[in-house]
Amino acid sequence: xxxxxxxxxxxxxxxxxxxxxxxxxxxxxxxxxxxxxxxxxxxxxxxxxxxxxxxxxxxxxxxxxxxxxxxxxxxxxxxxxxxxxxxxxxxxxxxxxxxxxxxxxxxxxxxxxxxxxxxxxxxxxxxxxxxxxxxxxxxxxxxxxxxxxxxxxxxxxxxxxxxxxxxxxxxxxxxxxxxxxxxxxxxxxxxxxxxxxxxxxxxxxxxxxxxxxxxxxxxxxxxxxxxxxxxxxxxxxxxxxxxxxxxxxxxxxxxxxxxxxxxxxxxxxxxxxxxxxxxxxxxxxxxxxxxxxxxxxxxxxxxxxxxxxxxxxxxxxxxxxxxxxxxxxxxxxxxxxxxxxxxxxxxxxxxxxxxxxxxxxxxxxxxxxxxxxxxxxxxxxxxxxxxxxxxxxxxxxxxxxxxxxxxxxxxxxxxxxx
Ligand SMILES: Cc1cc2nc3c(=O)[nH]c(=O)nc-3n(C[C@H](O)[C@H](O)[C@H](O)COP(=O)(O)OP(=O)(O)OC[C@H]3O[C@@H](n4cnc5c(N)ncnc54)[C@H](O)[C@@H]3O)c2cc1C
Numbered sequence: 001x002x003x004x005x006x007x008x009x010x011x012x013x014x015x016x017x018x019x020x021x022x023x024x025x026x027x028x029x030x031x032x033x034x035x036x037x038x039x040x041x042x043x044x045x046x047x048x049x050x051x052x053x054x055x056x057x058x059x060x061x062x063x064x065x066x067x068x069x070x071x072x073x074x075x076x077x078x079x080x081x082x083x084x085x086x087x088x089x090x091x092x093x094x095x096x097x098x099x100x101x102x103x104x105x106x107x108x109x110x111x112x113x114x115x116x117x118x119x120x121x122x123x124x125x126x127x128x129x130x131x132x133x134x135x136x137x138x139x140x141x142x143x144x145x146x147x148x149x150x151x152x153x154x155x156x157x158x159x160x161x162x163x164x165x166x167x168x169x170x171x172x173x174x175x176x177x178x179x180x181x182x183x184x185x186x187x188x189x190x191x192x193x194x195x196x197x198x199x200x201x202x203x204x205x206x207x208x209x210x211x212x213x214x215x216x217x218x219x220x221x222x223x224x225x226x227x228x229x230x231x232x233x234x235x236x237x238x239x240x241x242x243x244x245x246x247x248x249x250x251x252x253x254x255x256x257x258x259x260x261x262x263x264x265x266x267x268x269x270x271x272x273x274x275x276x277x278x279x280x281x282x283x284x285x286x287x288x289x290x291x292x293x294x295x296x297x298x299x300x301x302x303x304x305x306x307x308x309x310x311x312x313x314x315x316x317x318x319x320x321x322x323x324x325x326x327x328x329x330x331x332x333x334x335x336x337x338x339x340x341x342x343x344x345x346x347x348x349x350x351x352x353x354x355x356x357x358x359x360x361x362x363x364x365x366x367x368x369x370x371x372x373x374x375x376x377x378x379x380x381x382x383x384x385x386x387x388x389x390x391x392x393x394x395x396x397x398x399x400x401x402x403x404x405x406x407x408x409x410x411x412x413x414x415x416x417x418x
Pocket of ligand 1: 007008009010011012013030031032033036037038039040042043044045048049050051131132133134161162163164166167170171172173174175176345346347348374375376377385386387388389390392
Protein backbone atom coordinates (compact mmCIF):
# COMPACT_ATOMS: atom_id res chain seq x y z
CA UNK A 1 0.00 0.00 0.00
CA UNK A 2 1.29 3.49 -0.85
CA UNK A 3 1.87 5.74 2.14
CA UNK A 4 1.05 9.37 1.39
CA UNK A 5 2.05 12.27 3.65
CA UNK A 6 -0.05 15.38 3.07
CA UNK A 7 1.39 18.55 4.60
CA UNK A 8 -1.20 21.22 5.46
CA UNK A 9 -4.83 20.57 6.43
CA UNK A 10 -6.18 23.63 4.63
CA UNK A 11 -8.61 23.45 1.72
CA UNK A 12 -6.22 21.85 -0.78
CA UNK A 13 -4.49 19.46 1.64
CA UNK A 14 -7.73 18.19 3.21
CA UNK A 15 -9.14 17.47 -0.24
CA UNK A 16 -5.89 15.79 -1.29
CA UNK A 17 -6.01 13.57 1.81
CA UNK A 18 -9.65 12.61 1.14
CA UNK A 19 -8.86 11.49 -2.40
CA UNK A 20 -5.56 9.80 -1.56
CA UNK A 21 -7.30 7.72 1.12
CA UNK A 22 -10.31 7.03 -1.13
CA UNK A 23 -7.87 5.77 -3.77
CA UNK A 24 -6.54 3.27 -1.22
CA UNK A 25 -3.42 4.97 0.15
CA UNK A 26 -2.43 4.95 3.80
CA UNK A 27 -2.72 8.70 4.32
CA UNK A 28 -1.34 10.96 7.04
CA UNK A 29 -2.47 14.61 7.12
CA UNK A 30 0.07 16.75 8.97
CA UNK A 31 -1.01 20.20 10.17
CA UNK A 32 0.71 22.79 12.34
CA UNK A 33 -2.41 24.37 13.92
CA UNK A 34 -4.61 22.68 16.49
CA UNK A 35 -7.53 22.11 14.13
CA UNK A 36 -6.64 22.95 10.49
CA UNK A 37 -8.78 24.62 7.83
CA UNK A 38 -8.66 28.00 9.50
CA UNK A 39 -9.02 29.92 6.24
CA UNK A 40 -12.14 27.90 5.51
CA UNK A 41 -13.50 29.02 8.88
CA UNK A 42 -12.97 32.74 8.19
CA UNK A 43 -13.88 32.56 4.51
CA UNK A 44 -16.87 34.38 3.08
CA UNK A 45 -17.30 36.32 6.31
CA UNK A 46 -17.74 33.06 8.26
CA UNK A 47 -20.19 31.67 5.68
CA UNK A 48 -17.61 30.09 3.32
CA UNK A 49 -18.19 30.83 -0.34
CA UNK A 50 -17.43 27.21 -1.27
CA UNK A 51 -17.59 27.64 -5.06
CA UNK A 52 -18.73 30.03 -7.75
CA UNK A 53 -22.12 29.28 -9.35
CA UNK A 54 -20.48 29.76 -12.76
CA UNK A 55 -16.84 29.93 -13.79
CA UNK A 56 -15.13 32.38 -16.11
CA UNK A 57 -11.66 30.82 -16.42
CA UNK A 58 -10.24 33.98 -17.98
CA UNK A 59 -10.52 35.68 -14.58
CA UNK A 60 -7.71 33.58 -13.05
CA UNK A 61 -4.34 35.32 -12.73
CA UNK A 62 -1.00 33.60 -13.26
CA UNK A 63 2.45 34.43 -14.59
CA UNK A 64 2.61 30.84 -15.85
CA UNK A 65 0.79 29.42 -18.86
CA UNK A 66 -2.99 30.09 -18.72
CA UNK A 67 -3.47 26.92 -20.80
CA UNK A 68 -1.81 24.80 -18.13
CA UNK A 69 -3.94 26.52 -15.48
CA UNK A 70 -7.12 25.71 -17.44
CA UNK A 71 -6.07 22.09 -17.82
CA UNK A 72 -5.60 21.78 -14.05
CA UNK A 73 -8.96 23.42 -13.33
CA UNK A 74 -10.91 21.36 -15.84
CA UNK A 75 -9.67 18.13 -14.26
CA UNK A 76 -12.53 18.51 -11.77
CA UNK A 77 -15.39 20.44 -13.35
CA UNK A 78 -17.53 22.76 -11.24
CA UNK A 79 -20.66 20.55 -11.48
CA UNK A 80 -18.70 17.56 -10.12
CA UNK A 81 -17.21 19.63 -7.32
CA UNK A 82 -20.66 20.87 -6.36
CA UNK A 83 -21.96 17.33 -6.38
CA UNK A 84 -19.06 16.20 -4.14
CA UNK A 85 -20.07 18.72 -1.46
CA UNK A 86 -23.79 18.08 -1.77
CA UNK A 87 -23.95 14.33 -2.40
CA UNK A 88 -20.74 12.96 -0.90
CA UNK A 89 -20.26 15.27 2.08
CA UNK A 90 -24.00 15.92 2.51
CA UNK A 91 -23.57 19.71 2.62
CA UNK A 92 -26.31 21.30 0.48
CA UNK A 93 -25.21 24.52 -1.25
CA UNK A 94 -27.34 27.54 -2.10
CA UNK A 95 -26.66 30.26 -4.65
CA UNK A 96 -26.59 33.92 -3.68
CA UNK A 97 -28.09 35.04 -6.97
CA UNK A 98 -26.85 38.64 -7.06
CA UNK A 99 -23.21 37.55 -6.62
CA UNK A 100 -23.35 34.08 -8.28
CA UNK A 101 -21.65 32.59 -5.19
CA UNK A 102 -22.41 29.20 -3.63
CA UNK A 103 -22.61 28.94 0.17
CA UNK A 104 -23.55 26.04 2.44
CA UNK A 105 -27.31 26.23 3.06
CA UNK A 106 -26.50 26.48 6.79
CA UNK A 107 -24.34 29.58 6.03
CA UNK A 108 -21.79 28.12 8.45
CA UNK A 109 -18.18 27.82 7.29
CA UNK A 110 -17.59 25.40 10.15
CA UNK A 111 -19.88 22.84 8.46
CA UNK A 112 -17.55 22.83 5.44
CA UNK A 113 -14.33 22.56 7.44
CA UNK A 114 -15.69 19.93 9.83
CA UNK A 115 -17.51 18.03 7.07
CA UNK A 116 -14.34 17.71 5.03
CA UNK A 117 -12.13 16.62 7.92
CA UNK A 118 -14.73 14.20 9.30
CA UNK A 119 -15.12 12.65 5.86
CA UNK A 120 -11.31 12.38 5.62
CA UNK A 121 -11.12 10.49 8.91
CA UNK A 122 -14.04 8.27 7.87
CA UNK A 123 -11.91 7.27 4.86
CA UNK A 124 -9.04 6.35 7.16
CA UNK A 125 -6.94 9.54 7.01
CA UNK A 126 -4.77 9.88 10.13
CA UNK A 127 -4.72 13.45 11.40
CA UNK A 128 -1.52 14.78 12.95
CA UNK A 129 -2.46 18.22 14.31
CA UNK A 130 -0.10 20.63 16.09
CA UNK A 131 2.74 19.18 14.04
CA UNK A 132 4.79 21.82 12.25
CA UNK A 133 6.88 20.51 9.40
CA UNK A 134 10.36 22.02 9.29
CA UNK A 135 11.79 20.14 6.34
CA UNK A 136 11.13 17.60 3.60
CA UNK A 137 13.73 15.56 1.78
CA UNK A 138 13.81 12.90 -0.91
CA UNK A 139 15.15 9.57 0.43
CA UNK A 140 16.34 6.42 -1.28
CA UNK A 141 12.84 4.98 -1.44
CA UNK A 142 10.38 7.78 -0.82
CA UNK A 143 10.27 10.96 1.22
CA UNK A 144 11.16 12.03 4.73
CA UNK A 145 9.33 14.77 6.60
CA UNK A 146 10.82 16.36 9.72
CA UNK A 147 8.68 17.90 12.44
CA UNK A 148 9.59 20.80 14.70
CA UNK A 149 10.27 18.46 17.64
CA UNK A 150 12.75 16.45 15.55
CA UNK A 151 10.45 13.51 14.80
CA UNK A 152 10.84 12.07 11.31
CA UNK A 153 7.95 10.62 9.29
CA UNK A 154 8.50 8.49 6.17
CA UNK A 155 6.22 8.05 3.19
CA UNK A 156 6.26 6.96 -0.45
CA UNK A 157 4.91 10.31 -1.61
CA UNK A 158 4.41 13.80 -0.20
CA UNK A 159 1.64 16.24 -1.08
CA UNK A 160 2.72 19.74 -0.16
CA UNK A 161 -0.34 21.95 0.54
CA UNK A 162 1.03 24.58 2.91
CA UNK A 163 -0.65 27.57 1.23
CA UNK A 164 0.88 30.99 0.63
CA UNK A 165 1.72 33.96 2.83
CA UNK A 166 -1.65 35.58 3.36
CA UNK A 167 -3.24 35.98 6.81
CA UNK A 168 -0.32 34.20 8.52
CA UNK A 169 -2.23 33.65 11.78
CA UNK A 170 -4.26 30.96 9.94
CA UNK A 171 -1.07 28.88 9.80
CA UNK A 172 0.36 29.62 6.36
CA UNK A 173 3.63 31.50 6.54
CA UNK A 174 5.31 30.57 3.29
CA UNK A 175 7.37 27.72 4.78
CA UNK A 176 6.35 25.36 1.97
CA UNK A 177 7.54 27.81 -0.66
CA UNK A 178 10.90 27.83 1.13
CA UNK A 179 11.11 24.00 1.03
CA UNK A 180 10.25 23.99 -2.67
CA UNK A 181 12.77 26.70 -3.54
CA UNK A 182 15.47 24.78 -1.67
CA UNK A 183 14.58 21.73 -3.76
CA UNK A 184 15.28 23.75 -6.91
CA UNK A 185 11.78 24.72 -8.06
CA UNK A 186 11.21 27.95 -9.92
CA UNK A 187 9.12 30.29 -7.75
CA UNK A 188 7.49 33.31 -9.36
CA UNK A 189 7.72 36.40 -7.13
CA UNK A 190 4.91 36.38 -4.58
CA UNK A 191 2.63 39.32 -3.81
CA UNK A 192 -0.48 40.02 -1.75
CA UNK A 193 -3.68 39.74 -3.79
CA UNK A 194 -7.36 40.37 -3.04
CA UNK A 195 -6.28 42.91 -0.44
CA UNK A 196 -7.71 46.35 0.48
CA UNK A 197 -5.91 49.43 -0.84
CA UNK A 198 -4.75 52.42 1.18
CA UNK A 199 -5.01 56.07 0.26
CA UNK A 200 -4.14 59.46 1.62
CA UNK A 201 -7.00 61.44 0.09
CA UNK A 202 -8.65 63.54 2.82
CA UNK A 203 -11.83 64.16 0.77
CA UNK A 204 -12.36 60.40 0.31
CA UNK A 205 -11.38 59.57 3.92
CA UNK A 206 -14.38 61.61 5.06
CA UNK A 207 -16.58 59.14 3.13
CA UNK A 208 -15.54 56.17 5.29
CA UNK A 209 -18.49 53.75 5.46
CA UNK A 210 -20.06 54.83 2.15
CA UNK A 211 -20.52 51.90 -0.26
CA UNK A 212 -21.85 51.53 -3.80
CA UNK A 213 -21.42 49.31 -6.87
CA UNK A 214 -18.74 50.57 -9.31
CA UNK A 215 -16.54 49.45 -12.18
CA UNK A 216 -12.78 49.66 -11.63
CA UNK A 217 -10.00 49.43 -14.17
CA UNK A 218 -6.43 49.11 -12.89
CA UNK A 219 -3.60 49.40 -15.37
CA UNK A 220 0.15 49.45 -15.28
CA UNK A 221 2.48 49.00 -18.23
CA UNK A 222 2.75 45.31 -17.29
CA UNK A 223 -0.69 44.30 -15.97
CA UNK A 224 -4.36 45.22 -16.21
CA UNK A 225 -7.53 44.18 -14.46
CA UNK A 226 -11.17 45.24 -14.60
CA UNK A 227 -13.84 44.44 -12.04
CA UNK A 228 -17.45 45.32 -11.38
CA UNK A 229 -18.97 45.08 -7.94
CA UNK A 230 -19.19 46.48 -4.44
CA UNK A 231 -16.86 49.32 -3.38
CA UNK A 232 -16.39 50.59 0.16
CA UNK A 233 -14.63 53.70 1.45
CA UNK A 234 -12.68 52.79 4.60
CA UNK A 235 -10.77 54.84 7.18
CA UNK A 236 -7.52 53.99 5.42
CA UNK A 237 -8.59 53.72 1.77
CA UNK A 238 -10.84 51.36 -0.15
CA UNK A 239 -12.19 47.83 0.11
CA UNK A 240 -15.05 45.72 -1.26
CA UNK A 241 -15.02 43.01 -3.95
CA UNK A 242 -14.22 45.31 -6.89
CA UNK A 243 -11.21 46.80 -5.05
CA UNK A 244 -9.91 43.38 -3.94
CA UNK A 245 -10.27 41.99 -7.46
CA UNK A 246 -8.02 44.63 -9.07
CA UNK A 247 -5.70 45.11 -6.07
CA UNK A 248 -2.93 42.84 -7.40
CA UNK A 249 -2.17 45.30 -10.19
CA UNK A 250 -1.67 48.11 -7.65
CA UNK A 251 0.24 45.85 -5.23
CA UNK A 252 2.72 44.78 -7.88
CA UNK A 253 3.19 48.42 -8.81
CA UNK A 254 3.93 49.30 -5.17
CA UNK A 255 6.35 46.41 -4.84
CA UNK A 256 8.26 47.61 -7.84
CA UNK A 257 7.55 44.32 -9.65
CA UNK A 258 5.81 46.46 -12.23
CA UNK A 259 5.43 50.16 -13.01
CA UNK A 260 3.01 52.02 -10.75
CA UNK A 261 -0.61 51.42 -11.56
CA UNK A 262 -3.41 53.86 -12.27
CA UNK A 263 -6.89 52.96 -11.10
CA UNK A 264 -9.90 54.44 -12.84
CA UNK A 265 -13.36 54.28 -11.42
CA UNK A 266 -16.68 54.46 -13.20
CA UNK A 267 -18.90 55.48 -10.31
CA UNK A 268 -22.24 54.47 -11.80
CA UNK A 269 -23.58 52.19 -14.54
CA UNK A 270 -23.92 55.25 -16.83
CA UNK A 271 -21.29 55.90 -19.50
CA UNK A 272 -20.35 59.14 -21.34
CA UNK A 273 -23.43 59.36 -23.56
CA UNK A 274 -25.87 58.66 -20.75
CA UNK A 275 -24.30 61.25 -18.45
CA UNK A 276 -24.16 63.85 -21.27
CA UNK A 277 -27.89 63.28 -21.66
CA UNK A 278 -28.61 63.35 -17.92
CA UNK A 279 -26.68 66.63 -17.58
CA UNK A 280 -28.11 68.23 -20.75
CA UNK A 281 -28.43 72.01 -20.39
CA UNK A 282 -32.11 72.50 -19.76
CA UNK A 283 -34.45 72.82 -16.81
CA UNK A 284 -34.10 74.39 -13.41
CA UNK A 285 -32.67 71.28 -11.75
CA UNK A 286 -29.33 71.66 -10.00
CA UNK A 287 -26.37 69.39 -10.81
CA UNK A 288 -26.65 67.97 -7.30
CA UNK A 289 -30.25 67.05 -8.07
CA UNK A 290 -29.18 65.36 -11.29
CA UNK A 291 -26.59 63.23 -9.45
CA UNK A 292 -28.83 62.40 -6.52
CA UNK A 293 -30.53 59.32 -7.99
CA UNK A 294 -27.26 57.77 -9.13
CA UNK A 295 -24.87 58.40 -6.22
CA UNK A 296 -24.79 58.77 -2.43
CA UNK A 297 -25.08 62.52 -1.65
CA UNK A 298 -21.76 62.78 0.18
CA UNK A 299 -19.88 61.16 -2.69
CA UNK A 300 -21.69 63.36 -5.23
CA UNK A 301 -20.51 66.43 -3.33
CA UNK A 302 -16.86 65.22 -3.39
CA UNK A 303 -17.03 64.42 -7.11
CA UNK A 304 -18.53 67.83 -7.94
CA UNK A 305 -15.68 69.38 -5.99
CA UNK A 306 -13.13 67.29 -7.93
CA UNK A 307 -14.68 68.42 -11.20
CA UNK A 308 -14.67 72.02 -9.93
CA UNK A 309 -18.39 72.38 -10.52
CA UNK A 310 -20.54 74.43 -8.15
CA UNK A 311 -23.03 72.04 -6.53
CA UNK A 312 -25.83 74.63 -6.72
CA UNK A 313 -25.39 75.32 -10.44
CA UNK A 314 -28.62 74.65 -12.40
CA UNK A 315 -28.24 72.41 -15.44
CA UNK A 316 -29.39 75.14 -17.86
CA UNK A 317 -26.38 77.23 -16.77
CA UNK A 318 -23.80 74.44 -16.77
CA UNK A 319 -21.04 75.34 -19.21
CA UNK A 320 -19.87 72.75 -21.75
CA UNK A 321 -16.35 72.55 -20.20
CA UNK A 322 -17.86 72.02 -16.72
CA UNK A 323 -20.12 69.26 -18.04
CA UNK A 324 -17.14 67.62 -19.77
CA UNK A 325 -15.06 67.69 -16.55
CA UNK A 326 -17.92 66.28 -14.50
CA UNK A 327 -18.61 63.45 -16.98
CA UNK A 328 -14.89 62.62 -16.96
CA UNK A 329 -14.85 62.36 -13.16
CA UNK A 330 -18.04 60.24 -13.16
CA UNK A 331 -16.93 57.83 -15.88
CA UNK A 332 -13.13 57.81 -15.57
CA UNK A 333 -12.40 59.22 -12.13
CA UNK A 334 -8.95 58.60 -10.76
CA UNK A 335 -8.75 56.61 -7.54
CA UNK A 336 -5.72 57.94 -5.68
CA UNK A 337 -3.93 55.09 -3.96
CA UNK A 338 -0.76 55.07 -1.88
CA UNK A 339 -0.35 51.42 -0.89
CA UNK A 340 -2.16 48.28 0.23
CA UNK A 341 -2.98 46.31 3.35
CA UNK A 342 -0.57 43.53 2.31
CA UNK A 343 -0.61 39.89 3.42
CA UNK A 344 -2.22 40.78 6.75
CA UNK A 345 -5.56 41.27 4.96
CA UNK A 346 -4.92 39.54 1.61
CA UNK A 347 -7.33 36.71 0.84
CA UNK A 348 -4.70 35.04 -1.32
CA UNK A 349 -1.06 35.10 -2.39
CA UNK A 350 -0.24 35.81 -6.01
CA UNK A 351 2.81 34.18 -7.60
CA UNK A 352 4.29 30.96 -6.21
CA UNK A 353 5.58 27.79 -7.81
CA UNK A 354 5.57 28.16 -11.62
CA UNK A 355 2.88 25.87 -13.03
CA UNK A 356 5.40 24.49 -15.51
CA UNK A 357 7.27 22.95 -12.56
CA UNK A 358 4.56 20.30 -12.16
CA UNK A 359 2.90 17.84 -14.54
CA UNK A 360 -0.53 19.31 -15.30
CA UNK A 361 -2.49 16.06 -14.90
CA UNK A 362 -0.87 14.78 -11.70
CA UNK A 363 0.55 17.93 -10.04
CA UNK A 364 3.76 15.94 -9.51
CA UNK A 365 6.97 17.95 -9.43
CA UNK A 366 8.99 17.63 -12.64
CA UNK A 367 12.14 17.88 -10.53
CA UNK A 368 11.32 15.42 -7.75
CA UNK A 369 9.20 12.31 -8.42
CA UNK A 370 6.88 11.54 -5.54
CA UNK A 371 6.40 15.20 -4.57
CA UNK A 372 2.97 16.67 -5.40
CA UNK A 373 1.87 20.31 -5.04
CA UNK A 374 -1.59 21.83 -4.76
CA UNK A 375 -3.51 24.95 -3.74
CA UNK A 376 -2.09 28.36 -3.05
CA UNK A 377 1.60 27.35 -3.21
CA UNK A 378 1.09 27.25 -6.97
CA UNK A 379 1.21 30.37 -9.13
CA UNK A 380 -2.52 31.01 -9.62
CA UNK A 381 -5.39 32.80 -7.96
CA UNK A 382 -8.87 33.83 -8.97
CA UNK A 383 -11.22 36.68 -8.14
CA UNK A 384 -13.56 36.94 -5.17
CA UNK A 385 -16.49 34.55 -5.56
CA UNK A 386 -15.40 31.02 -4.68
CA UNK A 387 -12.72 30.80 -7.37
CA UNK A 388 -9.89 30.21 -4.93
CA UNK A 389 -11.54 27.24 -3.28
CA UNK A 390 -12.39 25.93 -6.77
CA UNK A 391 -8.64 25.97 -7.45
CA UNK A 392 -7.74 24.43 -4.09
CA UNK A 393 -10.34 21.63 -4.42
CA UNK A 394 -9.41 20.81 -8.06
CA UNK A 395 -5.65 20.73 -7.54
CA UNK A 396 -5.96 19.01 -4.14
CA UNK A 397 -8.05 16.20 -5.57
CA UNK A 398 -5.72 15.64 -8.55
CA UNK A 399 -2.61 15.65 -6.33
CA UNK A 400 -4.20 13.21 -3.84
CA UNK A 401 -5.26 10.72 -6.51
CA UNK A 402 -1.87 10.84 -8.26
CA UNK A 403 0.08 10.55 -4.99
CA UNK A 404 -1.90 7.44 -4.07
CA UNK A 405 -0.95 5.89 -7.41
CA UNK A 406 2.69 6.94 -7.14
CA UNK A 407 4.22 3.61 -6.15
CA UNK A 408 2.39 1.68 -8.82
CA UNK A 409 3.33 4.29 -11.44
CA UNK A 410 6.98 4.36 -10.34
CA UNK A 411 7.13 0.54 -10.41
CA UNK A 412 5.64 0.48 -13.90
CA UNK A 413 8.22 3.02 -15.11
CA UNK A 414 11.08 1.00 -13.56
CA UNK A 415 9.80 -2.19 -15.19
CA UNK A 416 9.23 -0.47 -18.50
CA UNK A 417 11.62 2.49 -18.76
CA UNK A 418 10.80 3.26 -22.40
C1 LIG B 1 -10.33 36.21 5.01
C2 LIG B 1 -10.35 35.24 3.86
C3 LIG B 1 -11.57 34.93 3.26
C4 LIG B 1 -11.59 34.07 2.15
N1 LIG B 1 -12.80 33.76 1.59
C5 LIG B 1 -12.84 32.91 0.53
C6 LIG B 1 -14.08 32.50 -0.01
O1 LIG B 1 -15.16 32.81 0.53
N2 LIG B 1 -14.07 31.71 -1.13
C7 LIG B 1 -12.89 31.31 -1.72
O2 LIG B 1 -12.93 30.61 -2.74
N3 LIG B 1 -11.69 31.63 -1.17
C8 LIG B 1 -11.65 32.41 -0.07
N4 LIG B 1 -10.44 32.72 0.49
C9 LIG B 1 -9.21 32.14 -0.10
C10 LIG B 1 -9.04 30.68 0.35
O3 LIG B 1 -9.22 30.60 1.75
C11 LIG B 1 -7.65 30.15 -0.04
O4 LIG B 1 -7.48 30.33 -1.43
C12 LIG B 1 -7.51 28.68 0.31
O5 LIG B 1 -7.74 28.48 1.68
C13 LIG B 1 -6.12 28.16 -0.05
O6 LIG B 1 -6.07 26.81 0.34
P1 LIG B 1 -4.68 26.08 0.65
O7 LIG B 1 -5.08 24.76 1.20
O8 LIG B 1 -3.80 26.12 -0.52
O9 LIG B 1 -3.98 26.96 1.77
P2 LIG B 1 -4.43 27.22 3.28
O10 LIG B 1 -5.92 27.20 3.38
O11 LIG B 1 -3.72 28.45 3.69
O12 LIG B 1 -3.90 25.95 4.08
C14 LIG B 1 -2.55 25.73 4.33
C15 LIG B 1 -2.45 24.87 5.58
O13 LIG B 1 -1.11 24.42 5.73
C16 LIG B 1 -0.75 24.52 7.10
N5 LIG B 1 0.70 24.68 7.17
C17 LIG B 1 1.43 25.70 6.67
N6 LIG B 1 2.73 25.49 6.92
C18 LIG B 1 2.83 24.30 7.59
C19 LIG B 1 3.91 23.57 8.12
N7 LIG B 1 5.17 24.00 8.02
N8 LIG B 1 3.65 22.40 8.74
C20 LIG B 1 2.37 21.93 8.86
N9 LIG B 1 1.30 22.62 8.37
C21 LIG B 1 1.53 23.78 7.74
C22 LIG B 1 -1.51 25.76 7.58
O14 LIG B 1 -1.64 25.78 8.97
C23 LIG B 1 -2.83 25.61 6.85
O15 LIG B 1 -3.76 24.85 7.58
C24 LIG B 1 -10.38 33.54 1.63
C25 LIG B 1 -9.18 33.82 2.26
C26 LIG B 1 -9.15 34.66 3.37
C27 LIG B 1 -7.84 34.94 4.04
